[in-house]
Amino acid sequence: MRIRPVTAADHAALLALWRRTPGIRLRAEDELEPFCAYLQRNPDLCLLLEDDHGRVAGSLLVGHDGRRGYLQHLVVDLPFRGKGWARALLQEALRRLTALGIRKSHVFVLEDAPEALAFWQMQRGWSEREDIRVYSTTGD
Template identity: 90%
Template sequence: MRIRPIQPTDHQALVALWRRTPGIRLREEDELEPFCAYLQRNPQLSLLLEDDAGRVAGSLLVGHDGRRGYLQHLVVDSPHRGQGWARALLQEALRRLASLGIRKSHVFVLEDAPEALAFWQMQRGWSERDDIRVYSTTGA
């Protein structure tokens, strides 16, 4: 297994991984063009986990706004879970963000994703916020 930066050519395999992963919700922003724009805006930050045969085994999309990091689609495919790969992806992402001077990050976890919620509740240094609410828009 190895961790490397995500490339635009990984899109199709990542979408297949995300579709078969409970708790991941795909949006228009996950289509090829916005995906590539995200990678270009945040170079070398989003990470892919490959198995020994070079197949996609996990992912973590990573971006920032100059002050805060934002993490999305942290996934390890079911055959590879329980081996510490999600933590390895997370640690590498935080290391890359820290190298840019970004020390605080956020992750949004869907309420209907019990495995993801359990993962984040167990992560040292991460705490659930009860002092904010998130509002989203799909455009003007």
């Protein structure tokens, strides 16, 4: 297993991974152009997990606003689950954010993603917020 920064060339393989993963909801921002812009705004933060043969086995998109980190699309492909690889991605992302002086991060988990909800409920140091509501806009 190897963790490395995501590149624009990884887009097609990541889209395929996300499409076959229940609980991941793709949006227009996951298309190539906005994906590449996100990588440019967050250099070396988005992570790709490869198996021992160089195949894409997982991902974690990571961004920040200068104060808080934001995690998206934490995925480990089904054949590779149960090996601690999601935690390895998470630890590496948090290490990179800490190196930038960012110690607090947020992740938004969809209610219809039971495996993701279970993962985050088990993570030490992460707690579900019940004191806020999230409002989103599509930008239209």
